[in-house]
Amino acid sequence: MNFSTFVSQIGGKGANAWRLHSKADADRQNGEDVIVLSIGDPEFETPTKIVDKAVEQLRAGDTHYTGVSGRDELKDAIARNHLRLSGQRVGRENVIVLAGAQCALFCASMCIAGAGDEAITFDPMYATYEATIQASGAKLVTVPMNANNGFKPDLEALKAAITDRSRAIFLTTPHNPTGLVFGEKELRMVAELAMAHDLWVVSDEVYADLIFDGAHISIASLPGMAERTVTVSSLSKSRNMPGWRTGWAIGPSELIAHLNNLALCMLYGLPGFIQDAATLALNECADEPKRLTEVYRARRDLAVMRLNQIPGLRCTAPQAGMFVLCDVRGTGLTSDQFCWQLYDETGVAVLDAAGLGDCADGFFRMSYTTSKAKLTDACDRISRFCNSIMD
Numbered sequence: 001m002n003f004s005t006f007v008s009q010i011g012g013k014g015a016n017a018w019r020l021h022s023k024a025d026a027d028r029q030n031g032e033d034v035i036v037l038s039i040g041d042p043e044f045e046t047p048t049k050i051v052d053k054a055v056e057q058l059r060a061g062d063t064h065y066t067g068v069s070g071r072d073e074l075k076d077a078i079a080r081n082h083l084r085l086s087g088q089r090v091g092r093e094n095v096i097v098l099a100g101a102q103c104a105l106f107c108a109s110m111c112i113a114g115a116g117d118e119a120i121t122f123d124p125m126y127a128t129y130e131a132t133i134q135a136s137g138a139k140l141v142t143v144p145m146n147a148n149n150g151f152k153p154d155l156e157a158l159k160a161a162i163t164d165r166s167r168a169i170f171l172t173t174p175h176n177p178t179g180l181v182f183g184e185k186e187l188r189m190v191a192e193l194a195m196a197h198d199l200w201v202v203s204d205e206v207y208a209d210l211i212f213d214g215a216h217i218s219i220a221s222l223p224g225m226a227e228r229t230v231t232v233s234s235l236s237k238s239r240n241m242p243g244w245r246t247g248w249a250i251g252p253s254e255l256i257a258h259l260n261n262l263a264l265c266m267l268y269g270l271p272g273f274i275q276d277a278a279t280l281a282l283n284e285c286a287d288e289p290k291r292l293t294e295v296y297r298a299r300r301d302l303a304v305m306r307l308n309q310i311p312g313l314r315c316t317a318p319q320a321g322m323f324v325l326c327d328v329r330g331t332g333l334t335s336d337q338f339c340w341q342l343y344d345e346t347g348v349a350v351l352d353a354a355g356l357g358d359c360a361d362g363f364f365r366m367s368y369t370t371s372k373a374k375l376t377d378a379c380d381r382i383s384r385f386c387n388s389i390m391d
Ligand SMILES: Cc1ncc(COP(=O)(O)O)c(C=O)c1O
Pocket: 040, 099, 100, 101, 102, 103, 126, 172, 175, 176, 204, 206, 233, 234, 235, 236, 242, 246, 247
């Protein structure tokens, strides 16, 4: 069969990383005794009043085409939410509603870089970045976050990675998979480099509302950065709404106009009943992230404590988000071997973090979006598995 050259740009390591997860998910649906910790899908339901609003709108016939960039009420709510999180004041012309942060990342990538360009991100990275960046035709350039240095971003390496072809830096803060929150000093350095080399910064902030230690800073709020930053976020994590596919991009109005053209030929707007429910989620469920942060903090503490008691494993507490990275090098297995053997023998699915970048080779990523009881069960199983291989 013949396909476009584009298909080779959207495959790769990141796509492969999901193989074990897909198997585990299928096994779970077939009723097998598996614990799926390979993805960050919150086990909580979307708050009832958000669901009620969507149903009410559906029943009222809100099933027609909507404006491509999103309803004004939703854009206003997104702008207010962004002001709260970042201190940056934006208007409707700076906001576009898209199908999740993923769609926003993809659209941004397509509109700011292309063939012959380079886009830089940190290694390890969120699994979709490789394809998201390469889809535009740009070359992915990675900068290490060194495991032996607590996955701190190597900013000297960032400086060295910038060439005449560089067009953008994809930044994730809080970061997935490391759980690192970029500090002011680090962000100022990224901003200085972006300004000195006329680069875009795509700032993925989906975990900005789920921070345990440290404070969120939006790079767009730093002097000179508003005109070169695309801030991407969504309701998936902060309101338990991953399946609603509701996210956005915030940036200079000229860029938003291009994103609008792309959305016109690719998405054509989000359903109206989802947009109205999303508006309510932002306006009336502002306390949900605080509640979730405390729940996840307790689960993070449990997971980190238990994993660190297991022979051969080591992990540090993530500052934010829903994942912990765990070093398996002490077991003598590669992270790929570890994940598959663990799954085959115990039914616990974790993600081989090597699929998220070379710097995370030897680590698995485990989500703690599930209950403490299930996490405890998973840790018991991991412990039995490690004891059996370390004998
Ligand atoms: C860093 C990061 N960016 C983007 C996304 C995609 O989020 P959404 O569900 O809003 O598309 C995720 C989802 O896990 C993520 O971890």
